[in-house]
Amino acid sequence: MQTESTNGGLRDRLIDTGVALVDAEGAAALSLREIARRAGVSHGAPRRYFPTHLELLSAIARRGFADLGARAANAVREEGADTATPRARLAMLSRLYLDFAAHHRGMYELMFRHDLLESGELGLRETSLPLFNTLADLVAAVRPDTEPTVVAGALWANLHGVAQLWGWGSLQLALGVDDIEPLLTSVLDAHLGPAPR
Template sequence: MPSGDVEQRLITAGVELLAEAGTDALSLREIARRAGVSHGAPRRYFPTHQALLAAIARQGYRRLATVIEETIGDHAHEPRTALMMLGRRYVAFARDEPGMFALMFRHDLLRGNNIGLRQESTPLFGVLVDLLRQAHRARPTETAAALWAALHGIAQLWHWGTLQVVTGFDTPEPLLEAAVDAHLGA
């Protein structure tokens, strides 16, 4: 069996396991079992457990990038509209793929992987920076980082049910509007 096939089977098994059981279930042994390979096989393709987790997280970054690109589409020249659309999709991604969402930002699990997740996350961040530049915001990089933190917080706290309790809202829409408006200076 070609090595690329086994490597991809391990990643696919990890993505599926993550979707079913979350980050705590991502043991090398269980990923190998699901991929139909020996428990030692992952070490032949990924030098560390973190390297395999990073390869799994890379799939999430790529999916999120595709979803964001498709979502913004023709609205990329309308910063507020595009940012609202991006915020909605970000919250939906956290809701629909909570295991992947958690793994993608768990640098404690991904540390030392030497796999270059920066290449996957930087373009997503660049979308925010570009939209804020179009909106003529001073310090677009800093503002993009603050907006991302706000969107991430909304996504995570909404997923946990915290924001529903404290606000009484049945949708995160007003929170997304407030975050976008605050960072656009509206």
């Protein structure tokens, strides 16, 4: 076990351990005791930095939002993305969101847990609003005739539902498909109108 004097950034190590654990085993595995065990510290050590379990879970979820935001920023900066149409950029960000949900299922579920979102600990405004504002700006460019934040909210809610249902296998079963792309096209068409031909 590490002692406090040799912790070398124990707070960050606890969060890193939690991020690795949620990616490997899902949100249900995130007990204080298991995170402490995997970080190599006593089971009471996390309480020095996170007085409640909720605070540690919130710190782990913030990492998820930061990761998703960084991926989105990188995608927007990629070569060609800056010259893509707003609709193409919305499609790219939507694919990225669905991909994140599919490949980081445990983190995705943790990020949207109601107890974390309602606690005020997560700092949802600071962590998710930049990405939402990007979405709303792109919607405004595609659909200037609408209230962009409302359409962006509806689009986000639709994508979130697709991510959940796809993750559970429900959509594949109902639609008899393994390719999410036609579904994404339908979602974008529903909120933005049909793509120009």
